[in-house]
Amino acid sequence: MSHVHIRPWLITRRSLLQAAGSGTLLAWTLPAKGYGGAAGDGELLRAYLSIEPDGTVVITTPDAELGQGIYTTHALLIAEELGADWDRVRVRFSGAGEVFSNPQKKLQATGRSMGATGYYRLLREVGAMARGQLCAAAAARWQVPAGECDTESHRVEHAASGRRLAFAELVADAVRIAPPDQVTLRDPARFRLIGRSPSRLEIPLHASGRSDFAVDVQLPGMKLAALKICPTFGGRLKSMDAEAAGQMAGVHSVHALEDAVAVVADSWWEAQRALQQVKVEWDDGEAAGFDSQAMRAGLKTLVTDRDARGDGPPRVAVTIGDVNVALADSPRRVEGVYEVPYLAHATMEPMSCVARVDNGRCELWSGTQGPMRARDTAAAQLGISPEQVTVHRCFSGGGFGRRWQPDFVERAVDVARRVPGVPVKLIFSREEDTRHDYYRPAYACGFAGSVDAAGEITALQLRVAGASLFEFGRPGAFGDRPDPSSVSGLNDGIYRIGSALIDWSPLSTPVPIGVWRAVGHSQNGFFMESIIDELAHAAGKDPYEFRRALMEDERRRNVLDTVAKAADWGTPLAEGHGRGIAIMEGYGSIVAQVAEVSVRDRRIKLERMVTAIDCGMAVHPDNVRAQMEGGIVFGLTAMVHGAIDVEAGRVRQGNFSDYPLLQLKDTPRFETVIIESGEQMGGVGEPGLPPAAPAVANAVFAACGERIRALPLSRHGWRLA
Amino acid sequence: MQKFTLKINGQSHEVEADPQMPLLWVLRDRLGMTGSKFGCGIGVCGACTVRMDGSVTRSCVFPVAACTDRDIRTIEGLSEDISHPVQQAWIAEQVPQCGYCQSGMIMAAVALLEETPEPTDAQIDATMTNLCRCGTYPRVRKAIHRAARMMAQA
Numbered sequence: 035m036s037h038v039h040i041r042p043w044l045i046t047r048r049s050l051l052q053a054a055g056s057g058t059l060l061a062w063t064l065p066a067k068g069y070g071g072a073a074g075d076g077e078l079l080r081a082y083l084s085i086e087p088d089g090t091v092v093i094t095t096p097d098a099e100l101g102q103g104i105y106t107t108h109a110l111l112i113a114e115e116l117g118a119d120w121d122r123v124r125v126r127f128s129g130a131g132e133v134f135s136n137p138q139k140k141l142q143a144t145g146r147s148m149g150a151t152g153y154y155r156l157l158r159e160v161g162a163m164a165r166g167q168l169c170a171a172a173a174a175r176w177q178v179p180a181g182e183c184d185t186e187s188h189r190v191e192h193a194a195s196g197r198r199l200a201f202a203e204l205v206a207d208a209v210r211i212a213p214p215d216q217v218t219l220r221d222p223a224r225f226r227l228i229g230r231s232p233s234r235l236e237i238p239l240h241a242s243g244r245s246d247f248a249v250d251v252q253l254p255g256m257k258l259a260a261l262k263i264c265p266t267f268g269g270r271l272k273s274m275d276a277e278a279a280g281q282m283a284g285v286h287s288v289h290a291l292e293d294a295v296a297v298v299a300d301s302w303w304e305a306q307r308a309l310q311q312v313k314v315e316w317d318d319g320e321a322a323g324f325d326s327q328a329m330r331a332g333l334k335t336l337v338t339d340r341d342a343r344g345d346g347p348p349r350v351a352v353t354i355g356d357v358n359v360a361l362a363d364s365p366r367r368v369e370g371v372y373e374v375p376y377l378a379h380a381t382m383e384p385m386s387c388v389a390r391v392d393n394g395r396c397e398l399w400s401g402t403q404g405p406m407r408a409r410d411t412a413a414a415q416l417g418i419s420p421e422q423v424t425v426h427r428c429f430s431g432g433g434f435g436r437r438w439q440p441d442f443v444e445r446a447v448d449v450a451r452r453v454p455g456v457p458v459k460l461i462f463s464r465e466e467d468t469r470h471d472y473y474r475p476a477y478a479c480g481f482a483g484s485v486d487a488a489g490e491i492t493a494l495q496l497r498v499a500g501a502s503l504f505e506f507g508r509p510g511a512f513g514d515r516p517d518p519s520s521v522s523g524l525n526d527g528i529y530r531i532g533s534a535l536i537d538w539s540p541l542s543t544p545v546p547i548g549v550w551r552a553v554g555h556s557q558n559g560f561f562m563e564s565i566i567d568e569l570a571h572a573a574g575k576d577p578y579e580f581r582r583a584l585m586e587d588e589r590r591r592n593v594l595d596t597v598a599k600a601a602d603w604g605t606p607l608a609e610g611h612g613r614g615i616a617i618m619e620g621y622g623s624i625v626a627q628v629a630e631v632s633v634r635d636r637r638i639k640l641e642r643m644v645t646a647i648d649c650g651m652a653v654h655p656d657n658v659r660a661q662m663e664g665g666i667v668f669g670l671t672a673m674v675h676g677a678i679d680v681e682a683g684r685v686r687q688g689n690f691s692d693y694p695l696l697q698l699k700d701t702p703r704f705e706t707v708i709i710e711s712g713e714q715m716g717g718v719g720e721p722g723l724p725p726a727a728p729a730v731a732n733a734v735f736a737a738c739g740e741r742i743r744a745l746p747l748s749r750h751g752w753r754l755a
Numbered sequence: 756m757q758k759f760t761l762k763i764n765g766q767s768h769e770v771e772a773d774p775q776m777p778l779l780w781v782l783r784d785r786l787g788m789t790g791s792k793f794g795c796g797i798g799v800c801g802a803c804t805v806r807m808d809g810s811v812t813r814s815c816v817f818p819v820a821a822c823t824d825r826d827i828r829t830i831e832g833l834s835e836d837i838s839h840p841v842q843q844a845w846i847a848e849q850v851p852q853c854g855y856c857q858s859g860m861i862m863a864a865v866a867l868l869e870e871t872p873e874p875t876d877a878q879i880d881a882t883m884t885n886l887c888r889c890g891t892y893p894r895v896r897k898a899i900h901r902a903a904r905m906m907a908q909a
């Protein structure tokens with residue numbers, strides 16, 4: 035059989051690798067030494083916790099604070115066990131180091147919604163160890179067994195005698211006592227902080243403009259740098275004429291990098307202004323032949339034409355029975371194609387990093403999500419050992435996966451090494467940030483499904499196509515198995531299905547791609563839960579009842595029931611209004627949402643979003659709510675506005691004027707119900723996002739009978755009211 | 756380069772800059788006042804919001820030459836101890852996530868409440884055009900209503 039090859043541009047594996055540049059390997063699975071959280075380890079304790087002579091407890095978070103609230107979450111885990119007063123707890127950021135590895139990942143990396151789940155036990159043990167030391171110090175003074183002492187309100191207490199000593203009075207003794215080999219964790223029934231939502235410690239800093247992001251770092255003799263990267267992916271700098279620019283006021287120096295021009299100046303504005311005056315010639319490279327419109331047409335062909343081939347044959351994720359037989363037999367059959375575009379992260383703080391390179395040493399100040407990766411990248415680049423690189427972490431003005439990539443650190447180092455000894459603060463302009471991202475890949479999903487009169491799904495065929503996230507930069511890593519992120523959210527087995535075929539056709543492109551909030555679930559949630567809705571309507575069933583009847587798992591059904599009840603599912607609505615429901619499982623949590631919208635003349639008003647989440651246990655329930663709200667706004671921004679186009683290898687969008695975000699006026703009312711199921715704890719930063727778009731799309735269908743299969747809405751004749 | 760005298764948060768500052776240099780970069784890179792943030796540079800996102808003679812100004816597109824003899828207020832001047840009612844309301848409603856947009860958001864909210872002490876939802880919608888990538892909007896709305904109540908009682 036001859037195959038149609040979807041290759042509208044010419045790109046080889048080799049040039050792809052070059053286009054990706056160095057340091058783009060995804061390292062989620064890199065081995066790391068890591069600590070298992072063993073008690074009795076003084077080094078571990080010192081890394082995470084110190085108590086000042088005045089009793090102030092200083093806790094070190096190994097993660098980046100990106101807005102997910104981990105700064106507070108980590109502090110409260112230690113403070114709970116320690117028996118510390120919340121208002122005498124301070125937090126600092128860790129540098130890079132194996133001792134800070136996430137025990138679940140064996141790597142120090144902020145992402146996959148694992149900051150709370152991964153460090154939960156380790157940090158409680160750290161707090162309990164320090165409690166043990168403090169109790170031992172007090173017991174020695176009182177000549178009582180340490181086991182009779184406990185901590186509360188920043189004091190050690192001996193209940194039998196009513197004696198108390200403040201932490202401040204015991205610190206000097208306690209540090210000389212070895213941490214206990216074994217610790218007993220507190221009884222959850224006695225928790226004072228966990229589950230109680232104490233005021234988040236980073237918020238006063240943010241509310242006073244005093245939280246330092248990398249863009250805010252100030253060092254003696256520091257200069258500012260602005261950058262213009264070759265607009266075509268993988269292109270190179272051919273030549274530049276910087277004579278005029280070099281003479282402009284405030285300019286320190288102009289540098290020709292391999293694929294970019296950098297200006298170093300006294301202020302960022304002077305650097306950026308001079309950059310416009312540099313005359314540049316680029317060598318565009320092979321990616322100049324790439325066009326995302328042609329590629330996306332290719333994706334649609336891949337999911338509809340069985341003979342079409344991308345990088346290779348489709349890789350099968352799920353097969354149950356024979357879908358062809360079931361589909362052929364069915365009178366209630368639906369089919370179609372869903373599609374989503376490339377997306378940028380658009381963190382509110384553009385990529386930024388301060389670097390100083392001198393005498394075989396390098397210092398970095400950054401909001402990186404991967405400090406070890408940043409450290410090792412800089413070391414490799416400079417040919418020095420990782421120990422010679424110091425990473426100072428700052429608050430991150432949003433991450434969403436973008437700051438996991440080390441490219442911006444690498445670029446800051448690349449500039450700083452050319453001005454030895456001078457600290458250089460590199461800030462991407464918004465345009466550079468938008469045009470040199472690691473994008474959420476564009477995807478298409480072709481489906482065919484059938485139902486019977488009883489509401490059973492007799493067949494479901496899902497064919498997705500798009501670039502592989504985790505084979506980007508390491509082609510063929512998964513052999514003939516699908517990249518897990520390409521089908522995550524499609525193969526969770528939430529619903530009973532008679533026969534199924536789920537496969538993925540990889541199609542690699544020169545566009546840099548990377549993890550983006552909720553990763554594969556970000557598109558697959560929209561595909562799956564919209565398609566299930568189409569099947570519910572084909573069966574003539576209520577979309578909630580239809581889903582419910584096909585769910586075998588109690589826990590999932592409970593989340594669905596909870597959201598339906600909270601959202602008054604089934605009660606009458608005004609003319610032009612509709613409700614839509616969707617559920618997704620990921621990152622260890624189950625999230626269901628009901629959207630209520632009103633629609634008139636293809637103008638949609640987002641009225642209300644109700645969420646139910648079962649994340650096992652909520653360490654900080656109010657922050658769980660905040661993450662649900664944030665995840666929904668992020669998901670709906672993508673649904674309504676988000677699209678990155680690549681023309682001749684260059685991204686067309688550049689700023690919030692052509693890559694708009696949802697605004698306050700567009701935001702619906704939010705309600706969140708947290709289900710404390712007592713199951714294993716799950717993450718909360720990402721799972722709030724995936725159900726949002728399908729819930730809204732399903733609500734639009736309920737309101738006006740039109741099915742949304744392609745995003746963003748703004749490109750398909752819809753507007754927000 | 757020219758010399759300018761700016762009155763910021765009630766204090767006078769001498770700076771040397773190109774007349775076209777936006778106030779944002781004068782604040783950040785000349786005066787080391789980094790509370791006002793850079794988000795877009797084209798006046799769209801509001802991360803750089805300051806107040807000038809009371810009105811809301813996006814400092815990334817406002818040249819320093821137009822700032823002399825004006826009363827400039829930044830997040831740094833709102834209070835010494837985070838005691839301004841809007842800051843207090845922001846803490847009570849636990850508004851910020853990453854925090855990056857929040858200085859600008861707070862400055863816009865302060866201006867709104869001075870103009871309109873009891874804003875309706877519709878007035879908040881119309882005025883609060885600052886962008887927040889983290890999606891703190893529902894809490895911004897709540898915090899503005901809360902601050903309005905606090906200021907009415909004070």
Ligand code: FES
Nearest residue numbers: 794795798801815
């Ligand atoms: S930085 Fe001024 S409005 Fe965006």
Ligand code: FES
Nearest residue numbers: 853854887888889
């Ligand atoms: S809090 Fe992160 S952008 Fe608003």
